[in-house]
Amino acid sequence: MREYQAWCFDLDGTVYRGKEPIPETVRFIRGLREKGAGVFFVTNNSALTPEQQSEKLEGMGITAAPEEIMTSSVATAEHLLKNHGALPVSMIGEEGLRTALESAGHRIVRESPDAVVVGIDREITYGKLADASLAVSAGALFVATNSDKAYPTERGLVPGNGAFAGLIELATGVSPFYIGKPSVPMLETLADRHGLKKEEMIMVGDNYETDIMAGIRFGIETVHVDTGVTRTEDLAKFGEQPTYALRTLDGWTEN
Known part of the structure; x- marks a missing residue:
């Protein structure tokens, strides 16, 4: 291992499960910091701002500056601005998505949006889903922060943003454009911002279909950890394998 x-x-599922930190990962990150290695966080979770994610990590004993955290909300807002300019946007989501959209110059509206953006919303209602479906059917751009069907919590797997976006897709027949992992915009933006070279980067995650595939598609090496969505014994069914597969990050020093 180099x-x-x-x-x-x-x-989610790699550093923590819900409110519970994963001790092996916390220890590993502390060790990286002590050695002076660069540590970054790339999350499909759109609910929190980078500043709020930083505070959450601090409470778990992990130091992380907001600029070291790339969220799907930030990447989504930047994608819309870069490709379509500032837009009137209808959103399903929480504070992280609203802050990112408004900071990028987009205007949050309830009627006649040019784009519908869907992020995780733990106060989802039928009315929100109906409004989004009607706007998409009327021709609004349909963008989703990520395609995660489920995400791990301390109680187990619960519905993720991909489940909400999929419901709107079923209702309208329109497929969303997904921003987060396994797409590569977050890793691309992170590398550009910090001047990182692909050969010195490695992606660590628990979900093969998002984390590991994002790293593979971006062209960097990967570590799968068996602490969340994808079990180690299920990796064999996938054609492209992660560079390393570990039960936990404690295994890095054992190999």
Whole structure:
């Protein structure tokens, strides 16, 4: 196992489950910091702002500056601005998505949006889904922060943003454009912002279909950890394998 200068960690299922930190990952990140390696966080979770994610990690004993955290909300807002300019946007989501959209210059509206953006919303209602479906059917751009069908909590797997976006897709017949992992915009933006080279980067995650595939598609090496969505014994069914597969990050020093 060689040395890497830029470690990119998924959060949900890799660093923590809900409010519970994963001790092996916390220890590993502390060790990387002590060695002076770069540590970054790449999360499909759109609910929190980078500043709020930083505070959450701090409460778990992990130091992380907001600029070291790339969220799907930030990447979504930047994608819309870069490709379509500032837009009137209808959104399903929480504070992280609203802040990112408004900070990028988009205007949140309830009627006649040019784009519908769907992020995780733990106060989802039928009315929100109906409004989004009607706007998409009327021709609004349909963008989703990520395609995660489920995400791990301390109680187990619960519905993720992909489940909400999929419901709207079923209702309208229109497929969303997904921004988050396994797409590569977040890793691309992170590398550009910090001047990172692909050969010095490695992606660490628990979900093969998002975290590991994002790293593979971006062209960097990957570590799968068996702490969340994808079990180690299920990796064999996938054609492209992660560079490393570990039960936990304690296994890194054992190999």
